[in-house]
Amino acid sequence: MLAFTIRRIFEAAIVMLTVALMAFVLFRFVGDPVNQMVGQDTTLAEREELRERLGLNDPVIVQFGRFIWNAARYDFGISYQVKRPVTSLIAERFPATFELAVTAALFAVLLGIPMGVYTGIHRDSWLSKLFLSVSLIGISLPTFLIGILLIYVFAVQLGVLPSFGRGEVIRIGGWTTGFLTASGLKALILPAITLGLFQMTLVTRLVRSQMLEVLRTDYIKFARARGLSDRAVNFGHALKNTLIPVITIIGLQLGAIIAFAIITETVFQWPGMGLMFIQAVQNADIPVMSAYLMLVAFLFVLINLIVDLLYVWIDPRVRIYGREA
Amino acid sequence: MSTDDHGLPAAQSTNPIRPPARSLASRFFDSDLWYSFRSSRLVVLAGIVTLLMVGAALLAPVIAPHDPYDLRALNLMDSDLPPAWVKGGDPRFLLGTDDQGRDILSTILYGTRSSIAISVLAVFLAIGIGVSLGLVAGYFGGIVDTIIMRIADVKLTFPAILVALLINGIAQTLFRGRLGGAEFWILVLSIGLSFWVQYARTVRGMTLVEKNKEYVQAARLIGMSRTAIMFKHVLPNVLSPVLVIGTINLALAIITEATLSFLGVGLPPTEPSLGTMIQIGNKYLFSGSWWMVAFPGLTLAVLVLAVNLLGDWLRDALNPKLR
Numbered sequence: 073m074l075a076f077t078i079r080r081i082f083e084a085a086i087v088m089l090t091v092a093l094m095a096f097v098l099f100r101f102v103g104d105p106v107n108q109m110v111g112q113d114t115t116l117a118e119r120e121e122l123r124e125r126l127g128l129n130d131p132v133i134v135q136f137g138r139f140i141w142n143a144a145r146y147d148f149g150i151s152y153q154v155k156r157p158v159t160s161l162i163a164e165r166f167p168a169t170f171e172l173a174v175t176a177a178l179f180a181v182l183l184g185i186p187m188g189v190y191t192g193i194h195r196d197s198w199l200s201k202l203f204l205s206v207s208l209i210g211i212s213l214p215t216f217l218i219g220i221l222l223i224y225v226f227a228v229q230l231g232v233l234p235s236f237g238r239g240e241v242i243r244i245g246g247w248t249t250g251f252l253t254a255s256g257l258k259a260l261i262l263p264a265i266t267l268g269l270f271q272m273t274l275v276t277r278l279v280r281s282q283m284l285e286v287l288r289t290d291y292i293k294f295a296r297a298r299g300l301s302d303r304a305v306n307f308g309h310a311l312k313n314t315l316i317p318v319i320t321i322i323g324l325q326l327g328a329i330i331a332f333a334i335i336t337e338t339v340f341q342w343p344g345m346g347l348m349f350i351q352a353v354q355n356a357d358i359p360v361m362s363a364y365l366m367l368v369a370f371l372f373v374l375i376n377l378i379v380d381l382l383y384v385w386i387d388p389r390v391r392i393y394g395r396e397a
Numbered sequence: 398m399s400t401d402d403h404g405l406p407a408a409q410s411t412n413p414i415r416p417p418a419r420s421l422a423s424r425f426f427d428s429d430l431w432y433s434f435r436s437s438r439l440v441v442l443a444g445i446v447t448l449l450m451v452g453a454a455l456l457a458p459v460i461a462p463h464d465p466y467d468l469r470a471l472n473l474m475d476s477d478l479p480p481a482w483v484k485g486g487d488p489r490f491l492l493g494t495d496d497q498g499r500d501i502l503s504t505i506l507y508g509t510r511s512s513i514a515i516s517v518l519a520v521f522l523a524i525g526i527g528v529s530l531g532l533v534a535g536y537f538g539g540i541v542d543t544i545i546m547r548i549a550d551v552k553l554t555f556p557a558i559l560v561a562l563l564i565n566g567i568a569q570t571l572f573r574g575r576l577g578g579a580e581f582w583i584l585v586l587s588i589g590l591s592f593w594v595q596y597a598r599t600v601r602g603m604t605l606v607e608k609n610k611e612y613v614q615a616a617r618l619i620g621m622s623r624t625a626i627m628f629k630h631v632l633p634n635v636l637s638p639v640l641v642i643g644t645i646n647l648a649l650a651i652i653t654e655a656t657l658s659f660l661g662v663g664l665p666p667t668e669p670s671l672g673t674m675i676q677i678g679n680k681y682l683f684s685g686s687w688w689m690v691a692f693p694g695l696t697l698a699v700l701v702l703a704v705n706l707l708g709d710w711l712r713d714a715l716n717p718k719l720r
Contacts, residue, residue, distance in 0.1 A: 083550075086547075087550075087551050090551055091551075098567060208702070208705070209698075209702070211705065212648070212698060212701045212702040212705050213698050213701075214652045214655055214656055214659075214697065214698075214701070215656070216655075216656060216659050216660075216675070217675065217694050217697065217698065220675065220679055220682065220690055220694065221694075223682065224682055224687065224690070228682055228683055228685075235683075327555075327556065328556045331555070331556040331558055331559040332556070332558065334558075334559070334562065334660070335558075335656055335659075335660065338659075338660055339679075349562075350660055350661070350662070352566075353562070353565075353566035353569065353662055354661060354662065356569075361563075361566060365563065368555075368559070369555070372555060
């Protein structure tokens, strides 16, 4: 277990270094940082001075070392576009994305698992078929189209929910939350559904296929033969054993939720990190792009690591394999 | 001679002369694949819809009533017209017009054309990269295998859409202002590069199995080069799952292209694409111009759904376990 953990952490560190190298190359060589920072009428001497001050004349390897050192201390330089430290921009945007992602994940799990269990138990009922058809459509419709559809129905036609922004937010320390106001909660509904729908269909289908598999096993037949109630068999025995792969997938999907938040945030003009990233891409704001890349990579690697370790912890069979490897 | 006990077709053993070569078409219509295709009405429908849409996209310059590329034909007086059957609609524009006065129907035809072209090229690129890397990794093994698979692992950590977005962002920044029509190829590249891992992993796994089989050993004995064995003998035997993943990926590639264009980092607004049309229409949603979003959105959804259904069917039909 310890060897497995150390090996996994080592691999995660290599992934992070690779991503850091990509971010550094992006930062240093795509577009000239000095040209981006100064105006048209800056003299050559001033440019050279700035270049020296930023350390751009040092050997590349020294610059890379400094880049890593700064990133490790959570310093990603200054945005070209808004001329402010990237970290403070991210700190401003992060709560919005976090609240949206968590709500979407909750929506996906709290609706997806019951739907999956139901369609697994009642294979041929019309409600199951309806759920599955809806989930096929959920997979085939692109995220942004779902968002637009929801906006059209609930904001344009019915006018009951807002179509953009976070509503009123309350500031608690360095964190802004929309959970505590009515308008904040209302603004959260449509984006969270848009972001969570795909994950919900995924969870439904996964739980369903796992349930179908588990319900065929001998210990379920035996549990029924013992005269246990349907409820005890379905939830106590069957569902419990389907949950390991489901937890893994949900963990890994958290990364996908953060990535897809870019699209949802654009559709709903949600002031989160995804919208910041898209604006950075459109404005060639390299420091913001590379910081986002590093942060998201860090989140993904962290989630992967935790899921891997959880898996070993839950399932002893993996532990044996991990020891051998 | 009781050949039937061995499961051999009787015709082959009792008649030593080979049956007359049949045409490719008749072989196709007798195949299991065609039978399983015909036996599901939904799949047939999906096939017909896909064919119709691809056909309409290919023939766009011929059948489109207007040319959305021709700026002289556009008239701002015609902008923002509803579909022909709605009050205020113009019979010249069956599905209405957008904010520039472009005919929605024609733009959809041209847009589907570029969406399909980009997605197909991107999937081919991904197959090319993934299959070659997978073959090499599986066949040579050792350090080559480790390096390729490690890269694949790193790549797999990130969702495809994010990788495509990043590659696209970098390329756009690098060629800022002097792209001149290269957006098309940047899209192909960024989508292609974000999908190759699945092929590489699948092909590597199958190559590991295939390379120990007798036909590969025989080929080595007669002195064929490793490259020739890889591409002439192993490759054809690992292609059927590639076909399945390719079809499913095609739907994903269409969605990715539309998403990138919708986000404003794909094709420029002057080029018709389903994603760009939806992006433009989205701005006019509140003024009640629903047709600008509805028709391209519907086209996109139907196209993706049809291709997805075909992919699902192909996966089941080519999977011997499910027969």
